[in-house]
Amino acid sequence: MSHTAHIPSHRKPRRSASKLAVRAGVAGGVLSTLAMAGTASASPSAEPVAETTLEMPVLNLDLGADVSSAVTVAAENTRLAAVAGELTAQEESARTGAAAEAKQAKEEAQKKADAEKAEKTAKEEAVRKAEAERSSRSSGSERTTLKSTAAPQGTGTVSAPATGSAAAIVNFARAQVGKAYVMGGTGPSSFDCSGLVQAAYRQAGISLPRMSQAQSSAGTSVSLSALQPGDILYWGSKGSAYHVAIYVGGGKFVGAQNPSTGIVERNLSYDKPTGAVRLL
The missing domain is CATH 3.90.1720.10 (endopeptidase domain like (from Nostoc punctiforme))
Incomplete structure (x- = not known):
């Protein structure tokens, strides 16, 4: 085996310098905070920290009364609308009825006038017929004609025995x-x-x-x-x-x-x- 051959190491791999620096900073900050807290608690002359309480505004609403009032108003509005609708319907009905009555009265008056006119015409015709019958009867009657001793004026005959x-x-x-x-x-x-x-x-x-x-x-x-x-x-x-x-x-x-x-x-x-x- 060569003396220069690579032999694996059993040591842990080194961490990167940047990671070590971050960890060190975090640890230092924690230790500083603990030290300050210990000092504050050990000091007898330190004043107690005042606590501030925030109060939320209280809403004093009578929701039940408001709802009841709203329902009452809505019901009254509905009632008034119904009354108005009924009045409108009655007015329209009255106008329609009055127009119908006026039309009927006009028709009846016209019928009466026509009937009176027809009756008058019939009476006049009856008078004319009666006059014609009388004239016919008179023209057929006999007359005695005499001469007048007075000077006549116009047409006509003299037949009366008068003196x-x-x-x-x-x-x-x-x-x-x-x-x-x-x-x-x-x-x-x-x-x-x-x-x-x-x-x-x-x-x-x-x-x-x-x-x-x-x-x-x-x-x-x-x-x-x-x-x-x-x-x-x-x-x-x-x-x-x-x-x-x-x-x-x-x-x-x-x-x-x-x-x-x-x-x-x-x-x-x-x-x-x-x-x-x-x-x-």
């Missing part, structure tokens, strides 16, 4: 047959009922009031069964009559009836008068 003032009145009235009826008319081309009677009596020199009410009470009342030519016939109450005409004899009268017929000669049965007065 004196009565003849003048009758002849004038019949001479106006066929002329127009005009409310307020006093001649010579048109008359209303009282205008015709007034103009006829003027032919006999008799002045009559203008209106039918006054004419119906201008003379002496006579029975319809004892009429004489020239008597004034009236419809309605005496003193408040709404229509007048002149009796011309033979159960007939001459009168300004209405705008549709004008001045006509009719039988008493055509439209029976209420009464009569006599001025002659």
Whole structure:
């Protein structure tokens, strides 16, 4: 074997210098601390170390009361919201109901107006038919025609056996047959009922009031069964009559009836008068 051959060593391997230095430093620090502590505890004149206590703030909260108050407020808010919702619903319902009632009332008023209009139209039609039937019956009746001793005015015929003032009145009235009826008319081309009677009596020199009410009470009342030519016939109450005409004899009268017929000669049965007065 060679003398220079490597023989393994049984010694522990050396530590590195840096590690040894760190360990030495740590040990020295520990020994220094122990020495200072021993000195402090051995010194009788050393003052005791004052201890400081940190107090944490105490939270004085009544959580139960707060929770109860919050629940109460929430419940009240819920109740108020429900009441408000109910009021709103009631208001809306009231508005809807009022609108429906107004619509129904309008429809009922319209129906009533339509019904009244239809009823009025039916009555007018019935009056026209009745007037047409009367006119037809009258046109078929026989008339006795005589010559008048007075000068006729307008159209018409003279058929009444009258004398004196009565003849003048009758002849004038019949001479106006066929002329127009005009409310307020006093001649010579048109008359209303009282205008015709007034103009006829003027032919006999008799002045009559203008209106039918006054004419119906201008003379002496006579029975319809004892009429004489020239008597004034009236419809309605005496003193408040709404229509007048002149009796011309033979159960007939001459009168300004209405705008549709004008001045006509009719039988008493055509439209029976209420009464009569006599001025002659």
